[in-house]
Amino acid sequence: MIIKTILNFTGLYAAFQLCIITIGEVFNIEMNAGVQISAMIGASYGAMVASVSAFGRAPTFRENWIMSVSANISALIVSFISLIALLFVSTDAPAIGDVMLVISELSLGILMIGFVIAALLQTFVCLLIFGKLARRYHMKLNPA
Secondary structure, three states, rough: HHHHHHHHHHHHHHHHHHHHHHHHHHHOOOHHHHHHHHHHHHHHHHHHHHHHHHHOOOHHHHHHHHHHHHHHHHHHHHHHHHHHHHHOOOOOOOHHHHHHHHHHHHHHHHHHHHHHHHHHHHHHHHHHHHHHHHHHHHHHOOOO
């Protein structure tokens, strides 16, 4: 259940990232972080629906934690690959060196605090989706 759910999440999140990048580049729109969080929520929900429908049950507490942490790691990897691809493809995106220069000017403490807060927020959202919403969706599929 866990592997299939994470693969579904990764595929959906990568597809959403591709759509976001394409729309941003074609229409020259700057996207904020809310779009990325929405993509993660949509991918998590889609993976949860596919998983509960396929296996006929909601994940256990342990599976919920494993899927939430794995989804965060997967999202981080997909986002990093998308960022690198965007930096190489986009005409008005700054070069990789410029991005690294900006990041290196920030305090390591501020970067780590921001990263930890973002990871905790994303994990909490995934825990809700793979836990409470999965049980609710399972009850909707199988009313007793």
